[in-house]
Each structure stands twice: as C-alpha cells, then as structure tokens.
Amino acid sequence: MYVLTIDQRGSSTDVDRVPELIAELARLTPAAFERSVGDELQGLVEESAEAVDIALHALRSGHWYIGIGIGAVALAPGASPREGTGTGFVAARKAVELAKSASGHVPLSVVSGSIGRTAEVPQHAREGAVACANAEAVLRLIGRLVQERTAAQWRVVDRLRPLQDAGGRHGSQKQVAEELGITEQSVSRTVLRSGWQEEWAARPAAAMLLEYAHSHIEGDR
Numbered sequence: 001m002y003v004l005t006i007d008q009r010g011s012s013t014d015v016d017r018v019p020e021l022i023a024e025l026a027r028l029t030p031a032a033f034e035r036s037v038g039d040e041l042q043g044l045v046e047e048s049a050e051a052v053d054i055a056l057h058a059l060r061s062g063h064w065y066i067g068i069g070i071g072a073v074a075l076a077p078g079a080s081p082r083e084g085t086g087t088g089f090v091a092a093r094k095a096v097e098l099a100k101s102a103s104g105h106v107p108l109s110v111v112s113g114s115i116g117r118t119a120e121v122p123q124h125a126r127e128g129a130v131a132c133a134n135a136e137a138v139l140r141l142i143g144r145l146v147q148e149r150t151a152a153q154w155r156v157v158d159r160l161r162p163l164q165d166a167g168g169r170h171g172s173q174k175q176v177a178e179e180l181g182i183t184e185q186s187v188s189r190t191v192l193r194s195g196w197q198e199e200w201a202a203r204p205a206a207a208m209l210l211e212y213a214h215s216h217i218e219g220d221r
Contacts, residue, residue: 001044002051002210003069003084003092006058007100008039009107017063028057034081042081042092044073048210052139052203055108059143060154064107067096070132070210070217071113087113106143110136110210114217128216135209142202145195153194155180156187160196 008017018035025033025043029050033043045051051068058064069092075084091113098109110132114125149157159179163172173191177184191197 001046001073001088002048002214003042003044003071003073003081003088004033004051004054005036005040005042005067005069005092005096006033007065007067007096009063009065011039014063017061021058021064024057025054029054032081036082040096044075044081044084044088048207048214049203051210052206055139056142056146056199056203059106059108059146060149062147065096065099066108067092067094067099068108068110068135068210069093069095069113070110070128070213106140106147108136108139108143110139110213112213112217124216128213131209131213131216135206135213138202138206138209142199142206145199149194153190153196156190157194157196160191164200 006021008014011017016039018039018041022033022035022041025031029043029045031043031045031050031054033041036042043054045054055066055068058066069088069090071087071089071091073084073086073088075081075086091111095109095111098111099107102109112125112129112132114128156176159176160172163175173187174184177187180187
C-alpha cells in the first residue's frame with residue numbers, strides 16, 4: 001500500500017480546498033480520501049501507477065504539498081484512513097513535512113518507512129530508500145512539466161487524455177483540433193510545448209520505482 005498525505009499550501013490566507021480535491025479524487029480513483037486534520041487529506045492506494053496519477057493531479061493546481069509514504073500499514077477492512085497505523089503512515093507524515101521544506105522545488109516527497117527504525121539498516125531497506133529517492137526525483141521532474149503547463153495547453157491535453165486512455169492514438173490530435181475549432185498544427189505545437197509526451201513516457205518509470213521501493217521496504221513486502 002502507498003499512503004498519501006496531501007496538505008493545502010497557504011491555507012491561512014486561502015479558502016478551504018479540501019472538499020474540492022476530495023471530490024476530484026473521487027472521480028479519479030476508487031480509493032477513499034478523507035480529511036485527516038485541518039486542511040489535510042489522506043488516503044491509501046494499492047497500485048503505484050494510481051499513486052503517481054493522484055500525486056500529479058494534486059500538483060497541477062499548485063495548491064498542495066504531497067507526501068507519499070511506503071511502509072507497513074495496519075487498517076481494518078472498511079475503516080477510515082484516519083484509523084490506520086504503521087510505518088507507512090509515519091513515512092507519509094514525514095514526506096509531507098519534507099515537501100513543505102522543499103523550497104524552490106516541486107512540493108512532493110517520497111519516504112521509506114524502514115529507514116531510521118533500527119541502528120542497523122538491512123540492505124533491502126537501503127535499496128528501498130534509494131528507490132524512494134529516485135521515484136521522488138522522477139515525480140518532481142514530471143511535476144515541473146505539470147505545474148508549468150498553461151491554461152491553453154491544459155485545454156488541449158485534457159481532451160487528449162481520454163482518447164489516450166481509450167487506446168486511440170492515431171487521429172487523436174485531429175479529433176481534438178476539430179473539437180476546439182483550431183488547426184491540427186496548433187494542437188501539435190501545443191502538445192510539444194506542454195511536455196505531454198514526455199510526461200506520459202516518464203510516468204511508468206515513476207510507478208516502477210515506487211513499486212520497486214514497495215518490494216524492498218521492511219514490513220511492506
């Protein structure tokens with residue numbers, strides 16, 4: 001399991017955005033996300049690709065710090081994430097705090113629940129921690145593309161995604177151009193400048209690193 005703790009940025013001078021993000025995530029994933037405390041929400045997901053999807057969606061608006069924790073999770077079936085315990089939850093808490101201190105960086109962190117619990121860290125746990133750091137680096141690179149995308153670029157790529165999810169690549173840009181009333185060349189230029197293809201080429205790498213970390217972290221294997 002991957003524990004995601006997501007905390008609102010600048011909440012003292014902003015509206016409460018937690019209900020809005022919870023509603024958005026409900027359309028994105030079957031995993032339950034709930035307000036944990038104050039302006040923070042938390043949820044658990046089973047698949048690494050799903051964790052990537054949620055993290056990048058939260059990064060899009062620029063309103064959130066994202067922490068991903070990987071470790072042991074104890075949660076009764078049907079229970080609220082707020083009732084969960086284990087090193088995965090501790091790691092997610094540490095991760096979101098690190099995301100807050102990542103000045104000048106994409107506000108996302110990935111933390112292992114194995115490191116720091118014992119004086120001697122097993123080799124597999126060290127490998128898991130390295131994989132977490134590598135996953136964080138890749139997610140921050142993709143996150144930079146996501147955060148720097150303009151409204152006009154999102155208008156195009158938001159229409160491309162469902163076509164991509166449906167397996168339709170050939171002719172997709174032409175279809176989007178027709179829907180938006182612009183030229184196919186315009187769509188092609190927008191896709192190029194938005195980093196859309198680079199994002200989707202890199203997402204599996206981030207998911208693979210999260211999965212590798214998951215398989216090497218003590219208590220989460």
